[in-house]
Structure formats: structure tokens, C-alpha cells
Amino acid sequence: MGEKSVQKRKYILDTARKVFAEKGFKNVTMKDIVEACDISRGGLYLYFDSTDQILLELLHMEAEETDDVFTGHISEEDTAADILTLFLKEQKKELLQKQDSLTVAVYEYFFVHRSTDKNSMPRKQFDAGVRVLEKLIEAGIASGEFYCEDPKGAAANIMYVLEGMKIHAQTCGITEKMVDEQLYYIMQGLAVDV
Amino acid sequence: MGEKSVQKRKYILDTARKVFAEKGFKNVTMKDIVEACDISRGGLYLYFDSTDQILLELLHMEAEETDDVFTGHISEEDTAADILTLFLKEQKKELLQKQDSLTVAVYEYFFVHRSTDKNSMPRKQFDAGVRVLEKLIEAGIASGEFYCEDPKGAAANIMYVLEGMKIHAQTCGITEKMVDEQLYYIMQGLAVDV
Amino acid sequence: MGEKSVQKRKYILDTARKVFAEKGFKNVTMKDIVEACDISRGGLYLYFDSTDQILLELLHMEAEETDDVFTGHISEEDTAADILTLFLKEQKKELLQKQDSLTVAVYEYFFVHRSTDKNSMPRKQFDAGVRVLEKLIEAGIASGEFYCEDPKGAAANIMYVLEGMKIHAQTCGITEKMVDEQLYYIMQGLAVDV
Amino acid sequence: MGEKSVQKRKYILDTARKVFAEKGFKNVTMKDIVEACDISRGGLYLYFDSTDQILLELLHMEAEETDDVFTGHISEEDTAADILTLFLKEQKKELLQKQDSLTVAVYEYFFVHRSTDKNSMPRKQFDAGVRVLEKLIEAGIASGEFYCEDPKGAAANIMYVLEGMKIHAQTCGITEKMVDEQLYYIMQGLAVDV
DNA sequence: CATGAATGAGAGTTCATTCAT
DNA sequence: GATGAATGAACTCTCATTCAT
Numbered sequence: 001m002g003e004k005s006v007q008k009r010k011y012i013l014d015t016a017r018k019v020f021a022e023k024g025f026k027n028v029t030m031k032d033i034v035e036a037c038d039i040s041r042g043g044l045y046l047y048f049d050s051t052d053q054i055l056l057e058l059l060h061m062e063a064e065e066t067d068d069v070f071t072g073h074i075s076e077e078d079t080a081a082d083i084l085t086l087f088l089k090e091q092k093k094e095l096l097q098k099q100d101s102l103t104v105a106v107y108e109y110f111f112v113h114r115s116t117d118k119n120s121m122p123r124k125q126f127d128a129g130v131r132v133l134e135k136l137i138e139a140g141i142a143s144g145e146f147y148c149e150d151p152k153g154a155a156a157n158i159m160y161v162l163e164g165m166k167i168h169a170q171t172c173g174i175t176e177k178m179v180d181e182q183l184y185y186i187m188q189g190l191a192v193d194v
Numbered sequence: 195m196g197e198k199s200v201q202k203r204k205y206i207l208d209t210a211r212k213v214f215a216e217k218g219f220k221n222v223t224m225k226d227i228v229e230a231c232d233i234s235r236g237g238l239y240l241y242f243d244s245t246d247q248i249l250l251e252l253l254h255m256e257a258e259e260t261d262d263v264f265t266g267h268i269s270e271e272d273t274a275a276d277i278l279t280l281f282l283k284e285q286k287k288e289l290l291q292k293q294d295s296l297t298v299a300v301y302e303y304f305f306v307h308r309s310t311d312k313n314s315m316p317r318k319q320f321d322a323g324v325r326v327l328e329k330l331i332e333a334g335i336a337s338g339e340f341y342c343e344d345p346k347g348a349a350a351n352i353m354y355v356l357e358g359m360k361i362h363a364q365t366c367g368i369t370e371k372m373v374d375e376q377l378y379y380i381m382q383g384l385a386v387d388v
Numbered sequence: 389m390g391e392k393s394v395q396k397r398k399y400i401l402d403t404a405r406k407v408f409a410e411k412g413f414k415n416v417t418m419k420d421i422v423e424a425c426d427i428s429r430g431g432l433y434l435y436f437d438s439t440d441q442i443l444l445e446l447l448h449m450e451a452e453e454t455d456d457v458f459t460g461h462i463s464e465e466d467t468a469a470d471i472l473t474l475f476l477k478e479q480k481k482e483l484l485q486k487q488d489s490l491t492v493a494v495y496e497y498f499f500v501h502r503s504t505d506k507n508s509m510p511r512k513q514f515d516a517g518v519r520v521l522e523k524l525i526e527a528g529i530a531s532g533e534f535y536c537e538d539p540k541g542a543a544a545n546i547m548y549v550l551e552g553m554k555i556h557a558q559t560c561g562i563t564e565k566m567v568d569e570q571l572y573y574i575m576q577g578l579a580v581d582v
Numbered sequence: 583m584g585e586k587s588v589q590k591r592k593y594i595l596d597t598a599r600k601v602f603a604e605k606g607f608k609n610v611t612m613k614d615i616v617e618a619c620d621i622s623r624g625g626l627y628l629y630f631d632s633t634d635q636i637l638l639e640l641l642h643m644e645a646e647e648t649d650d651v652f653t654g655h656i657s658e659e660d661t662a663a664d665i666l667t668l669f670l671k672e673q674k675k676e677l678l679q680k681q682d683s684l685t686v687a688v689y690e691y692f693f694v695h696r697s698t699d700k701n702s703m704p705r706k707q708f709d710a711g712v713r714v715l716e717k718l719i720e721a722g723i724a725s726g727e728f729y730c731e732d733p734k735g736a737a738a739n740i741m742y743v744l745e746g747m748k749i750h751a752q753t754c755g756i757t758e759k760m761v762d763e764q765l766y767y768i769m770q771g772l773a774v775d776v
Numbered sequence: 777c778a779t780g781a782a783t784g785a786g787a788g789t790t791c792a793t794t795c796a797t
Numbered sequence: 798g799a800t801g802a803a804t805g806a807a808c809t810c811t812c813a814t815t816c817a818t
Binding site: 412414415492495496498499500502508510511514537538541542544545547548549550551552553555556558559560561566569570572573574576577 | 606608609686689690692693694696702704705708731732734735736738739741742743744745746747749750752753754755760763764766767768770771
């Protein structure tokens with residue numbers, strides 16, 4: 001596959017993302033993507049075999065980007081609280097972006113392929129999130145920024161809240177205010193009592 | 195509709211519940227239900243027009259039952275902490291029950307019919323949950339059982355965590371230990387500092 | 389499936405037979421049969437899943453009919469030569485009927501599903517033919533009608549010749565005269581030398 | 583067409599032969615051949631327009647080779663029986679060679695293009711075979727090697743048996759023993775009675 | 777000459793939905 | 798009420814064939 005087709009592949013992925021963002025996963029057919037891309041039926045099959053494959057590829061791209069964004073913004077002199085704030089801000093952005101969000105598609109995908117595999121992507125991302133937060137909280141405790149008796153529980157708690165808000169945003173809608181309140185609540189929970 | 199048809203309607207709903215519990219929502223076709231019920235294709239249409247309608251009906255039944263269960267177990271002399279514990283226990287049971295759970299089907303349904311309608315069922319249930327918890331926490335504060343500076347935030351927090359665990363249970367799997375740890379963490383967060 | 393659908397099933401088989409007779413096996417699609425039957429796409433699938441299944445069913449019907457025809461015409465007082473003549477006459481009829489013959493379709497089918505399974509239908513029919521002929525020839529020898537030093541070889545020989553003529557008829561065409569000459573040749577080979 | 587393209591054409595034919603030998607005719611697509619040859623789709627079309635054309639070309643090559651082989655091995659002093667034996671041995675070899683045999687593909691081809699054209703290749707080859715055998719038998723009779731009252735019938739008989747065994751080999755499988763028995767039976771039928 | 781991306785026709789298959797009985 | 802045969806739309810996937818490079 002030459003240079004040209006790499007671009008087309010990217011074009012298809014970009015277009016498919018919009019389709020998934022709009023319709024979720026199960027409602028999307030290869031035909032939908034073909035039409036959105038305005039290419040031929042067979043043309044799509046040159047690049048992808050199924051909506052599964054397309055969505056998975058999008059997820060992998062997304063995961064990489066997320067990692068880059070997060071690690072890219074941390075500088076040496078940031079405090080634990082700074083980083084946590086940054087992390088939560090990033091999550092907030094993701095939560096509120098309705099347009100172009102794969103959230104629903106991803107949930108649907110993992111519903112359809114219901115496997116509680118230890119290495120499934122959502123599982124890995126969740127566990128990674130917990131680990132990062134735990135480290136962060138411990139660092140904050142060490143530096144006197146945070147107070148917390150159960151860093152691991154707190155980390156898991158934050159991840160569950162974020163997950164809960166994510167799904168709530170998609171099924172019920174969520175306002176910036178609601179998110180801010182929760183994030184504030186979380187930060188308060190870690191704050192050193194005066 | 196005669197007595198007989200009421201029974202048949204119930205039979206269909208019961209059978210359909212098993213199908214939805216097993217396959218989620220989008221993967222279930224009218225044909226699936228016809229086959230599971232072992233009735234005729236046309237027969238099903240006499241009672242229901244679509245899988246949508248069937249699932250919605252199941253949800254309404256479920257909502258009623260849940261209310262009954264919850265309110266039915268509260269007695270006058272229970273303390274706020276008792277009631278909260280009871281509530282969380284109930285949630286835990288729901289979280290861990292894999293078999294026969296409509297959770298995934300419900301999520302899928304509301305993904306497919308994505309409307310952030312203020313009166314959508316999940317929204318109403320969530321809001322009701324927050325209200326109940328808020329009252330409970332406030333009662334607990336009043337009685338000296340709890341300490342909390344932001345009862346509403348805490349209530350929302352608990353609901354988000356429950357929601358997060360619910361979805362995590364379905365996509366990644368969750369163990370009783372993980373649930374217990376979180377519930378303990380939540381209770382600790384409300385505990386009066388000694 | 390009620391009385392009505394049995395008739396329709398038969399109608400489809402009858403129609404499909406004509407299609408197979410005309411086009412062979414691999415050239416026939418479910419669509420071809422749908423169109424020949426003038427029924428709906430889905431309608432055909434109510435009765436048959438594939439062209440394979442339809443052809444096989446036709447073959448089984450054919451096999452039964454053949455057996456009936458053959459055994460039905462033998463009376464007690466027939467001599468071995470009479471029966472052999474009858475058998476060859478039957479074969480001749482089959483050979484010459486171009487219209488409505490499944491021969492090519494059957495060959496194609498067994499080419500496509502090339503398995504030299506001992507229990508494949510052509511194999512069983514061939515072996516059965518050899519056995520019958522062998523018995524017949526031995527009976528003829530016993531009654532003084534035939535002379536033959538290797539009844540089994542002769543039986544196999546006849547079957548191969550018939551097979552050869554069958555395929556020759558389909559690929560090259562064959563005239564009644566050619567068939568008659570061969571059958572005469574065969575009978576002569578068994579005739580008692582005067 | 584330059585030297586180079588002649589070689590490539592040959593390469594394609596050689597490769598296609600293997601594909602046809604393995605899959606028959608109708609199951610082979612231009613794509614199959616492209617992939618087997620590991621050339622580009624367009625590349626194949628520079629040399630051949632269809633699988634039909636490729637198979638036909640292979641057949642013509644084969645026909646030439648066969649002629650060469652047969653006529654090449656006959657020497658002046660061979661007796662009729664020697665030549666017949668040689669001929670049958672050659673046929674036997676062809677019958678038993680499963681690998682690399684175009685037999686099925688050829689049958690399929692002529693089934694698909696069913697024309698009982700007098701000049702079709704199988705027809706011509708069959709007729710030529712009959713003629714050669716007839717001559718041979720007559721020569722054998724003249725030399726006192728054979729006894730036969732109907733040389734033409736015998737010749738046709740042999741060709742039909744060979745054809746029958748060929749197809750039987752492909753659809754049902756055939757063992758060397760079975761072939762030998764038939765060939766022995768044929769030779770015996772021509773033997774001078776002592 | 778050679779490539780391989782692109783097209784679009786067409787086959788297979790499934791189901792929601794209707795309707796005569 | 799109940800049945801289940803029938804329909805047709807929609808989707809998946811594969812290839813023969815073309816054509817710009």
C-alpha cells in the first residue's frame with residue numbers, strides 16, 4: 001500500500017469517526033461508512049473488513065493521542081495537585097465534548113463483544129488510570145498537598161466517578177456546572193484539612 | 195384484553211427479559227423473542243410492535259419493583275447510616291448479579307435512543323437517587339452520624355460512583371472485593387472524624 | 389410446515405430441477421431459483437438454505453425413483469437376460485434424455501465437493517450397480533444364458549461403459565445409434581458362443 | 583510480444599495449471615490466478631482475458647504434448663498388442679495421477695460451455711481415440727494377435743470404459759487394482775480364444 | 777509493460793412486518 | 798385471537814474489469 005492509500009485510510013478513519021460519534025456502534029454499517037466517505041462498496045473493503053476493525057483502529061489511535069496529550073503537558077516543576085488538576089481538566093474536556101465523541105460507540109462495542117478479558121482495552125485504561133492517580137495522590141501526600149488515608153481507594157473512586165459521569169453525560173446529558181461541582185468535590189476530598 | 199391475554203403478555207415479557215439479559219438490546223430481534231417464546235411471529239405482534247416497546251415495558255416494571263423493594267425495607271427506627279447501608283447493599287447486589295440483569299440492554303437502549311430528555315428514565319432515576327441520598331446525608335448530619343460539608347456533592351458523587359461501577363462491571367468485570375472497597379471508601383468519607 | 393408448504397416445497401424442487409438441468413450446478417444461484425420459481429428472495433430461504441441442499445434433495449428423490457422403477461418392473465419369471473436388457477434399456481433412456489437431466493449438475497456437484505468418501509452417493513450407486521450386475525451375470529451363467537469367465541470384471545466393465553457414455557453424452561453428445569451399438573456390444577460379450 | 587513476455591505468459595500458464603488442478607474450473611477466479619502468480623491484477627489482463635481463455639490454452643498445450651508422448655514411443659517393430667498395452671498404460675498413468683491433473687477442470691469447462699459441437703476438443707479426442715484403437719484392433723486381428731468380431735464396437739467400448747474410469751476416479755476415487763482389473767478384462771476380451 | 781487502487785454489479789442472507797386463513 | 802407463509806428491503810462481501818500513473 002503506497003503513500004496514497006495511507007492518506008485514504010486516514011480519510012476513511014476520520015470520516016468513520018464522525019459516523020460512530022453520531023450513531024454509536026451497532027447502528028453503523030459498512031454501508032453507512034461507504035456513503036459517508038463517498039467511496040465504493042468494494043473500496044472500503046480494500047482497507048477494512050468490518051466496522052469492528054475500524055472502531056478498534058480508532059480506539060488505538062485515540063489511546064495513543066491521549067497518552068501523548070497527557071504526558072506531553074507535564075513539566076518537571078508541576079506539583080501533584082497541578083497534575084491532578086490537569087488530568088481532571090482533560091477528563092472534563094472529554095466529558096463535555098458531545099460532538100465527535102466515541103464514548104457511546106466504545107461502550108456499545110464492548111457491550112456487543114462482552115468479554116471481561118483482563119487485557120481488554122477499557123480494563124487496561126481503567127487500571128492504568130487508577131495506578132497513575134494512586135501515585136499522584138501518594139506524591140501529594142508526601143509533599144503535604146493532600147491528605148488521604150486510602151490512596152488506592154481514592155484513586156479508584158475518582159476513576160469510577162469519571163466513568164459514571166461519562167456514561168451519565170451520554171445517556172442523560174451533563175452540564176459543565178455539574179462536572180465542575182463533582183471535580184471540586186473530589187479535590188476537596190483530598191484537600192488537607194485546615 | 196382478556197385474562198388470558200394478560201397472562202400471555204406477561205409470559206412474553208418474562209421470556210424477553212431473559213433474552214435481553216443474555217444479548218443486550220441491539221442484538222435482540224423480534225425473531226429472537228418469537229423463538230424464545232415459541233409463539234408465532236404474528237402472535238408477538240399482537241402484543242408488541244417492537245423490541246423497543248418490550249424493553250421499555252420491562253424497564254417500567256423494574257422501576258416499580260425497585261421502588262417497592264427499597265421503600266418496603268425501611269422502618270421507622272432505622273438511622274440514616276442504616277438506610278444508606280441498606281441502599282448500598284441493594285446496589286451492590288444489583289452490581290454483582292450478572293445473570294438476568296438488564297443493565298447492558300438498558301444502556302444500549304438509551305444509547306440508541308440518545309435523548310438527553312430531562313424526563314428520560316435514567317435521568318429521573320439518577321436525580322431521584324441524588325435527592326434521596328442528599329436527604330439521607332443531611333439527616334445523618336443532623337443526627338450526628340455523618341460529617342459532610344457538601345451533602346449534594348456527596349450524593350451526586352455516590353451516584354456517579356455507582357454508575358461507574360455498574361458500567362465497569364459490565365465492560366470489564368468487577369469483583370465483590372472491589373465493590374466492597376469502594377462502598378467502604380464512600381462510608382468512610384461520610385464518617386464523623388474522631 | 390403444513391400441507392400447503394409441502395406442495396410449495398415440491399414446486400420449488402421441480403422448478404429447481406429444470407434450472408439445474410439447464411445450467412448445471414455451479415452456474416445456478418439461489419437468485420436463479422428464486423426467479424425461476426417467481427417467489428421472493430426470503431421465501432426460498434424458508435425452504436432451503438443453499439443450492440447444495442436443493443440439489444442433494446433432488447438427488448435423493450431421483451435415487452428413490454430409480455430404485456422404484458427398476459425393482460417395480462421385475463417379475464418372477466424374468467430371465468437374467470431379460471432383466472439385464474431391461475436395466476440397459478433404462479440406462480439408455482436416461483442417457484438420451486438431454487432435457488431435464490441432472491447428470492451434469494450432479495457431476496459438477498461432486499467435483500465441487502470433491503471427496504472420495506466411500507459413502508458418497510455416486511460411489512454407493514456405482515458399487516450397488518456393480519453388485520446387481522454381477523449377481524445377474526452369475527445367474528445368467530447358471531441358467532446357461534451367459535458365458536463369462538470374470539463376472540465381477542464384466543459387471544464393473546458395464547458400469548464404466550455406462551458412466552463413460554453418460555459423460556460423453558453430456559460433453560460431446562451421443563446418438564441413439566451409438567448407444568445401441570454399445571449395448572449390443574455388451575450383450576454380445578456375454579452371449580454364449582454358439 | 584518480446585521474449586520476456588513469452589516467458590511471463592508461460593509462467594502464468596504453469597501457475598494457473600496448478601490452480602486449476604487443485605480447484606477445478608468454476609472455483610477458479612482471475613483473482614486466484616493473480617494471487618497464485620503473485621502478479622498484479624492488471625498484469626494478468628495483459629495476457630489473458632478470462633479463466634476460460636487460460637484453461638483453453640492449457641488444454642491445447644496438453645493435447646500437443648499427449649500426441650507427442652504417444653507417437654514418440656511407438657517403434658516400427660511393435661506389435662498391435664504391444665501398442666495397445668502401451669496406450670492403456672499411458673491412460674492408466676493419467677487416471678491415477680491425482681495431483682496436477684486438469685481432468686476435473688476440463689470436465690467442468692465443457693459442462694459450463696456445453697456444446698455438442700462436432701469439433702469440440704473432447705469430441706475430437708474421443709473420436710481420434712476410437713479410430714486409433716479400431717485400426718490397432720484390426721491390425722491385431724490381421725496379425726492373429728486378437729480375436730474380435732466388432733473392432734469398432736470394441737474400440738468405442740474401450741474409450742467409454744476409460745472415460746468412465748476417469749470420471750469415477752475423480753468423483754469416487756479409484757485404486758490401481760481397480761484399473762488393472764479393468765484393463766486386464768479388456769485385454770482378455772480381445773485375446774484369441776485358445 | 778506493469779501496477780494496484782477503485783468501481784459497481786451481483787450473490788448470499790436475515791428480519792421486520794403483513795395478511796390470508 | 799393466533800398462525801406462519803410470504804414479501805422485500807437492507808446489509809455483507811466478493812470479484813471482474815478498468816484506468817491513471
